Amino acid sequence: MKKILTTLFLACYGLSAVLAQTETTSFDVDGIKVIFKPTPKEIINVRMYYRGGVANYQANQAGIESFTLEATGECGTKKYNANIFRDRADKYGIDIGSEAEYDYGNIQMQCVTKYFNEGWDLFTEAVVNPVFDANEVELLRSKIVAKVRGDQSDPDKRVEQLVLQNAFEGTAYATDPNGTDEVLSKLTAADLKTYYTSVLNKNQMFIVVAGKITKAELVAKIHASFATLPSKPYTPATLHEPLWNDYKVVKEDRTLQTNYLNAIMNSPAFSSDDYVPYRVGISALGGSLFSELRTKLNLSYDPGTYSVMQQMPYGIMYVSTTDPKAAILAMNSQVKKVLGYGLSPEGLQRIKSSFITTNYIKQQSTASITGSLGIAEVLGGWQFAEDLPKLLEKVTVDQINQAMYKYIVGLRWSYLGDPAKATEAADAFKEVIRE
Numbered sequence: 001m002k003k004i005l006t007t008l009f010l011a012c013y014g015l016s017a018v019l020a021q022t023e024t025t026s027f028d029v030d031g032i033k034v035i036f037k038p039t040p041k042e043i044i045n046v047r048m049y050y051r052g053g054v055a056n057y058q059a060n061q062a063g064i065e066s067f068t069l070e071a072t073g074e075c076g077t078k079k080y081n082a083n084i085f086r087d088r089a090d091k092y093g094i095d096i097g098s099e100a101e102y103d104y105g106n107i108q109m110q111c112v113t114k115y116f117n118e119g120w121d122l123f124t125e126a127v128v129n130p131v132f133d134a135n136e137v138e139l140l141r142s143k144i145v146a147k148v149r150g151d152q153s154d155p156d157k158r159v160e161q162l163v164l165q166n167a168f169e170g171t172a173y174a175t176d177p178n179g180t181d182e183v184l185s186k187l188t189a190a191d192l193k194t195y196y197t198s199v200l201n202k203n204q205m206f207i208v209v210a211g212k213i214t215k216a217e218l219v220a221k222i223h224a225s226f227a228t229l230p231s232k233p234y235t236p237a238t239l240h241e242p243l244w245n246d247y248k249v250v251k252e253d254r255t256l257q258t259n260y261l262n263a264i265m266n267s268p269a270f271s272s273d274d275y276v277p278y279r280v281g282i283s284a285l286g287g288s289l290f291s292e293l294r295t296k297l298n299l300s301y302d303p304g305t306y307s308v309m310q311q312m313p314y315g316i317m318y319v320s321t322t323d324p325k326a327a328i329l330a331m332n333s334q335v336k337k338v339l340g341y342g343l344s345p346e347g348l349q350r351i352k353s354s355f356i357t358t359n360y361i362k363q364q365s366t367a368s369i370t371g372s373l374g375i376a377e378v379l380g381g382w383q384f385a386e387d388l389p390k391l392l393e394k395v396t397v398d399q400i401n402q403a404m405y406k407y408i409v410g411l412r413w414s415y416l417g418d419p420a421k422a423t424e425a426a427d428a429f430k431e432v433i434r435e
Contacts, residue, residue: 023037024036024037024373024382024386025037025215026382027215027219029219029222029223029226029227030202030222030223030226030227031202031203031229031231032202032205032206032207032222032226032229033206033207033377034206034207034208034209034218034219034222035206035207035208035209035373035374035377035382036208036209036210036215036218037209037210037369037370037373038210038211038212038213038214038215039210039211039212039366039369040212041210041211041212041366042112042113042114042211042212043110043111043112043113043211043365043366044110044111044112044113044116044119044209044210044211044212044213044366045108045109045110045209045210045211045365045366045367045369045370046108046109046110046119046120046123046207046208046209046211046370047106047107047108047109047207047208047209047370047371047374048106048107048108048123048127048205048206048207049104049105049106049205049206049207049208049374049377049378050065050069050104050105050106050199050204050205051103051104051204051205051206051234051236051378052103052104052199052204052236052237053065053100053101053102053103053104053105053172053177054102054103054172054173054175054177055103055172055236055237055239056195056198056199057175057195058175059174059175060183061183061187061191061195062175062176062177062179062180062183063100063144063148063176063177063178063179063180063183063184063187064179064183064187064191064192064195065100065105065177065195065199066098066099066100066105066144066177066178066179067140067141067144067179067184067187067192068192068195068196069098069099069100069105069106069107069196070097070098070140070144071130071132071136071137071140071192072098072107072126072127072130072196073085073096073097073098073107073122073126073130074136074140075130075131075132075133075136075137075140075189076130076131076132076133076136077125077126077129077130077131078125078129078131079125079129080122080125081133082133082136085122085125088118088122089122092111092115092118092119093111093112093115094109094110094111094115094118094119094122095108095109095110095111096108096109096122096123096126100177100178101177101310102172102173102177102310102311102312103310103311103378103379104374104375104378105177105199106374107123107126107127108367108370109122109123109126110366110367113211113212113213116211116213120221120225124225124226127225127226128225128226128229130193130196132189132190132192132193132196133189134188134189137188137189137192141184141185141187144179144184145181145184145185147178148178148179148180148181148184149181151178152181155254155256155260155320155416156260156318156320158252158254158260158416159260159261159262159318159414159415159416160262160316160318160414161176162250162252162262162414162415162416163250163262163263163264163316163412163413163414164176164264165250166248166249166250166264166412166413166414167242167244167264167314167412168242168312169242170242171239171240171242171312172237172239173239173310173312200229200230201229201230201231201232201234202226202229202230202231203231203232203233203234204232204234205229206374206377207222207226208370208373208374208377208382209370210366210369210370210373211366239311239312240312241266241267241269241312241313241314243266243409243410244264244265244266244409244410244411244412245409245410246410246412247410247411247412247413247429247430247431247432248412248413249412249413249414249415249422249429250413250414250415251414251415251416251419251422252414252415252416253417253418253419254416254417255418256416256417256418257322258320258321258322258417259320259321259322259324259415259416259417259418259421259422260318260319260320260415260416260417261318261319261320261321261324261327261328261413261414261415261416262316262317262318262413262414263316263317263318263331263411263412263413263414264314264315264316264411264412264413264414265314265315265316265317265407265408265410265411266314266315266407266408266409266410267282267307267308267313267314267315267407268313268403268406268407269313270309270310270311270313270379270380270384271379271380274399274402274403274406274407275313275403276388276391276392276395277395277396277399277400277402277403277404278307278315278400278403278404278407279307280348280351280352280392280395280400281338281343281400281401281403281404282305282306282307282315282404283305283307283351284338284343284347284348284351284400285305285317285334285335285338285404286304286305286306286317287351288334288337288338289303289304289305289317289319289330289331289334290302290303290304292330292333292334293319293321293327293330293331297326297330299319299321299323299326299327299330300319300320300321300327301320302320303317303318303319303320303321303327303331304317304318305317305318306318309375309376309379310379311378311379315408317331317335317411319331323421324415324417324421324422324424324425324428325421325424325425325428328413328425328428328429328431329428329431332428332431332433335408335411335433336433336434338404338408339404339405339408339433339434342397342400342401342404342405343397343400343401344397345397348395348396348397348400352392352393352395372385373385373386405434408433408434409434410432410433411433413429415429
């Protein structure tokens with residue numbers, strides 16, 4: 001999730017021209033919302049989204065959506081057993097995958113245009129007719145549990161898990177969508193089937209497609225495959241982000257070559273006028289941290305920031321260092337400077353070009369297009385993904401400075417590493433960044 005800043009200003013305009021070649025549209029097919037971006041690329045990507053994410057289940061089922069959606073393409077369907085399903089995917093170069101995040105899950109298919117019929121066949125089987133074969137579920141469970149254990153051992157991922165648990169305690173986001181070893185080990189094939197039935201609902205689903213296909217062809221495919229899916233009442237969960245105006249720290253002792261720290265900050269909602277200015281401001285803060293902690297002080301190889309678009313959004317500062325106390329004091333100092341003095345007009349121009357390039361160069365792939373459009377739709381409207389370059393161009397220094405000052409009112413910290421170093425940094429963790 002870490003962001004790398006570049007300064008390819010002219011590339012932004014070339015990329016904008018590429019993105020502008022086709023127009024994204026949305027329409028309804030038999031009660032399912034469809035978001036469609038035709039492109040000249042010979043790669044087609046299709047995603048079926050399921051709204052709700054961790055709000056769909058309780059903490060004692062952590063990871064059930066991730067397990068379930070992966071099982072739809074790994075554990076066989078009514079038409080193809082698991083081995084035949086995999087063989088057909090390999091034969092035609094079809095990629096069937098899934099993901100489960102805090103606000104949504106999806107099943108996706110990617111293939112070359114030549115084999116779209118074969119790809120669509122496997123995709124629709126996974127969506128409509130998964131069988132959750134018990135033996136295949138057991139094989140998949142071992143792979144998923146191994147991955148969860150791997151994330152626990154990865155310092156970057158673990159320190160991020162800790163800061164989210166610290167920040168979102170008592171909310172739906174306290175549940176890790178990837179699950180835990182303990183919970184995943186107990187889920188049965190019947191549990192997965194029951195859960196999937198609960199989210200297989202036209203009112204909770206939508207499709208995003210990007211690639212070389214006509215609207216008429218796409219509508220015919222969707223009608224033939226999904227017209228008979230159930231349609232049930234669905235009310236999205238209402239989530240309210242906590243206010244982090246304190247300096248609470250969660251620590252985990254681990255013997256490492258370096259120590260890992262994250263600090264989480266409040267962020268405006270996706271629908272807020274402050275959101276785009278805030279995201280630009282977070283990028284500017286990341287540049288300041290890199291310059292100060294790496295270039296000037298040699299405290300860290302790769303310090304920085306990123307912001308996350310979610311129903312409950314947030315910004316993160318991160319660092320790995322052998323001197324936690326000095327690093328925390330330096331991070332606090334940079335935040336204070338940003339809040340006190342703001343961003344200069346010259347700095348804004350550099351950040352705009354870097355930010356647009358970093359966030360839109362990925363749009364050259366159809367998978368990235370369906371990903372960004374789908375996330376924007378979950379958070380309020382797919383149009384935001386299309387409008388972001390224009391919104392960024394309109395952002396002013398005053399808007400950025402006001403947004404940063406308005407939302408960064410305190411920090412929540414996570415620490416992974418030497419406990420003695422954490423004790424030395426106790427006062428630094430509690431340093432107030434604003435009066």
